[in-house]
Amino acid sequence: MDPRSSAHDLHRCELCETAIVQSYCDVCHVNLCKPCIGEHISDGYQKHAIVPFLERRSTLIYPKCRTHEHNKCKLLCKNCANSFICSSCTASEQHIGHTFVEVSHAYKTQKEIVMKDTEELENSISPMYEKIASDLENQLDNLDGGYEKITKTISKQGKQWHREIDIVINRMKTEISEIKVKHRDILQKHLDEIKLIQTLTKETFLTLRELEKSTEVSPVIEYSSKIIEYRQLPPKVQVKLPTLIPKPIDRNKLNTLVGEITPLSTATEEVSPLNQPNTSVRELLDEPELVATVQTAHTRLRNVTFLGKDTIWTSGESNDIKCFNINGSLLQNIKTNSGEWPIDLAVDSNGNLMYLDVSTNTVNKVNNGQTEELIRFQGWRPKQLCVTSNDDLLVTLYSDDRSQSKVVRYSGSTEKQTIQFDDKGKSLYSGNSNTKHIAENRNHDICVADWAVGAVVVVNQDGELRWRYNGHPSVAKNKVFKPWGITTDSQSRILTAEYYSHCIHILDQNGQFLRYIDNCDLEYPTGLCVDNNDNLFVCELYKGIVKEIKY
Structure with a gap:
C-alpha cells in the first residue's frame, strides 16, 4: 500500500507529497501545505482561491463574462432567460430596466433542490427502481421454470388423454370380441339345425332305397312321403360383420377439449372514491352476550x-x-x-x-x-x-x-x-x-x-x-x-x-x-x-x- 494514501495517515500535500495538508485551492481543487502555496499561485494569485483545508469547496466559482472577459458573472438577468452577466453588463443598453438576481442566491436555492433531489433519488427513487429491476430480473430468471411447469402440465394432460383414448380403444376391442362370440353362436346354431336335417334326409334316403328293392306290399303301402318338407329349404342366415365408423379428427375441437392456454394479460390500478362517514353510533356493551x-x-x-x-x-x-x-x-x-x-x-x-x-x-x-x-x-x-x-x-x-x-x-x-x-x-x-x-x-x-x-x-x-x-x-x-x-x-x-x-x-x-x-x-x-x-x-x-x- 502507498504510505502517502494509507487510511491511517492524514491528507498529504499534492505538490510535495510529504507534508500534511493545511490549505486547499478552491479553484483548482488541490491539497496544499503552507510552503507549497507560493509555488501553486505563482502564475497569479487572482486565478486561485486559497482556503483552510476544512473549508474546502466553499468558494463559488463564477463563470467568466463573455462580453467583459476580465469580469466574473455574479448576477443573473431575469429578463434574459436567467443569463449570466457581470456588474459591467448591468450598465449596458442591452440590460436597461432589467431585473437582476445574485448568482449566489440562485445557487443556494438550486443547491437545496439538488440536495433534496439527491436525497430522494438515493433513499426513495433509486431503491424502488432497484426493487423493480430486481423483480423483473427474478421474473426473467424464473421465466424458464414457469414455462417449463406449463409445458409439463400440457404433457401431463396429453398423457391423461392418451390413457383415456387407450381405455376407449380397449373397450371397443372388448366389445368386438363379445360381438364375435355372438356371431359365432348364431352361425353354429344354424349349422347344427342344417346338420340335423341332413341326418334325417340320409335316413329317409336309405329307407327309400330299401323300399325300391323290397317286394313286400305292406311297407310300400304304408310309406308317407316327406319330400315336400325337405323341398322347403331353411332360410339362409346372413350375419354381417360389425364395422367401425371413424369420426373425422377436428383439431380445433380437440384443442378445446384438451384445454386452453390463457393469453398474457396486464392490469392497471384505480383509486376508489373516498368513503362517506357513518353517522349512526353503536357503543360497545359492558358485557357481550350470546344470542x-x-x-x-x-x-x-x-x-x-x-x-x-x-x-x-x-x-x-x-x-x-x-x-x-x-x-x-x-x-x-x-x-x-x-x-x-x-x-x-x-x-x-x-x-x-x-x-x-x-x-x-x-x-x-x-x-x-x-x-x-x-x-x-x-x-x-x-x-x-x-x-x-x-x-x-x-x-x-x-x-x-x-x-x-x-x-x-x-x-x-x-x-x-x-x-x-x-x-x-x-x-x-x-x-x-x-x-x-x-x-x-x-x-x-x-x-x-x-x-x-x-x-x-x-x-x-x-x-x-x-x-x-x-x-x-x-x-x-x-x-x-x-x-x-x-x-x-x-x-x-x-x-x-x-x-x-x-x-x-x-x-x-x-x-x-x-x-x-x-x-x-x-x-x-x-x-x-x-x-x-x-x-x-x-x-x-x-x-x-x-x-x-x-x-
Missing part, C-alpha cells in the same frame, strides 16, 4: 358469511356449503363442483354466493343454484376473499412456490389492483400458504389477518401500509397471537379471532385495542362475520357450531 347457537354438523367448521334476514352461509372441510337461518334450520345445501371443500365464502350485493376452490384455483359464483367459474388464477393460489362496498372482490393469494403473497382487487373477473409491498419494497404479508383472512373496513382500509406472522396488517385503499397489530399484552392472554378470521362493523371497528386464546380482539380503525370478547365459552374461533345490526357470528372449528354474539 343464539347454530349447529351446522360441518367437519372442522371454517367459514361463515352473512346473507341477510338472519341467514348465514357456512362451510367446513367437506364439499357442502350450507345455508341456515338463525334458528338453526337448514335452508339450502350446495355442493362444490370439484367435490373439494371451499377455502372461503363471501356474498355479493345481489345475494349471490362466492366461494374459493383451491383444488381448481378458481373463484366460483352461485346464482339461482347454478355455479359458474368467475376467476381462474395462474401461478398463484387463492387463500381468502371478501366483497367490498362497491362489489369488487379482494382476494389474498400466495405464489405456487409459497415465497410470496399479495392482495388483488377484481372487478368481476378483471384485475384492478395489486397490493404486495410497502413503501420500502418489503413484503406486506407472509409468503406461505397459511390463512390470510381479509375484510374491507368502512373507510376502505383493507385488513388482513396474517396467521403466519401473528399480525393484523392494514393498508389504505391505495395499498399504503397504515398499521400493524401484533396482539395486546395481557396476563390472561399470554399465548402466541395467531389471528384467524377477520371482519369489520358499521363503526369501522375491526374484529379478529385469536385462535389459541379462544377470544375475539376488537380494535378501532387506527389499530387501538378496545376490548376482548372472551366470555361466551368460545373454543378455537375461526371464521367471523357481522350482520346489519353489528351482531357477530363466530365459527368454532371442532364443535361445528356458529355462535351469534351481541357485543
Whole structure:
C-alpha cells in the first residue's frame, strides 16, 4: 500500500507529497501545505482561491463574462432567460430596466433542490427502481421454470388423454370380441339345425332305397312321403360383420377439449372514491352476550358469511356449503363442483354466493343454484376473499412456490389492483400458504389477518401500509397471537379471532385495542362475520357450531 494514501495517515500535500495538508485551492481543487502555496499561485494569485483545508469547496466559482472577459458573472438577468452577466453588463443598453438576481442566491436555492433531489433519488427513487429491476430480473430468471411447469402440465394432460383414448380403444376391442362370440353362436346354431336335417334326409334316403328293392306290399303301402318338407329349404342366415365408423379428427375441437392456454394479460390500478362517514353510533356493551347457537354438523367448521334476514352461509372441510337461518334450520345445501371443500365464502350485493376452490384455483359464483367459474388464477393460489362496498372482490393469494403473497382487487373477473409491498419494497404479508383472512373496513382500509406472522396488517385503499397489530399484552392472554378470521362493523371497528386464546380482539380503525370478547365459552374461533345490526357470528372449528354474539 502507498504510505502517502494509507487510511491511517492524514491528507498529504499534492505538490510535495510529504507534508500534511493545511490549505486547499478552491479553484483548482488541490491539497496544499503552507510552503507549497507560493509555488501553486505563482502564475497569479487572482486565478486561485486559497482556503483552510476544512473549508474546502466553499468558494463559488463564477463563470467568466463573455462580453467583459476580465469580469466574473455574479448576477443573473431575469429578463434574459436567467443569463449570466457581470456588474459591467448591468450598465449596458442591452440590460436597461432589467431585473437582476445574485448568482449566489440562485445557487443556494438550486443547491437545496439538488440536495433534496439527491436525497430522494438515493433513499426513495433509486431503491424502488432497484426493487423493480430486481423483480423483473427474478421474473426473467424464473421465466424458464414457469414455462417449463406449463409445458409439463400440457404433457401431463396429453398423457391423461392418451390413457383415456387407450381405455376407449380397449373397450371397443372388448366389445368386438363379445360381438364375435355372438356371431359365432348364431352361425353354429344354424349349422347344427342344417346338420340335423341332413341326418334325417340320409335316413329317409336309405329307407327309400330299401323300399325300391323290397317286394313286400305292406311297407310300400304304408310309406308317407316327406319330400315336400325337405323341398322347403331353411332360410339362409346372413350375419354381417360389425364395422367401425371413424369420426373425422377436428383439431380445433380437440384443442378445446384438451384445454386452453390463457393469453398474457396486464392490469392497471384505480383509486376508489373516498368513503362517506357513518353517522349512526353503536357503543360497545359492558358485557357481550350470546344470542343464539347454530349447529351446522360441518367437519372442522371454517367459514361463515352473512346473507341477510338472519341467514348465514357456512362451510367446513367437506364439499357442502350450507345455508341456515338463525334458528338453526337448514335452508339450502350446495355442493362444490370439484367435490373439494371451499377455502372461503363471501356474498355479493345481489345475494349471490362466492366461494374459493383451491383444488381448481378458481373463484366460483352461485346464482339461482347454478355455479359458474368467475376467476381462474395462474401461478398463484387463492387463500381468502371478501366483497367490498362497491362489489369488487379482494382476494389474498400466495405464489405456487409459497415465497410470496399479495392482495388483488377484481372487478368481476378483471384485475384492478395489486397490493404486495410497502413503501420500502418489503413484503406486506407472509409468503406461505397459511390463512390470510381479509375484510374491507368502512373507510376502505383493507385488513388482513396474517396467521403466519401473528399480525393484523392494514393498508389504505391505495395499498399504503397504515398499521400493524401484533396482539395486546395481557396476563390472561399470554399465548402466541395467531389471528384467524377477520371482519369489520358499521363503526369501522375491526374484529379478529385469536385462535389459541379462544377470544375475539376488537380494535378501532387506527389499530387501538378496545376490548376482548372472551366470555361466551368460545373454543378455537375461526371464521367471523357481522350482520346489519353489528351482531357477530363466530365459527368454532371442532364443535361445528356458529355462535351469534351481541357485543
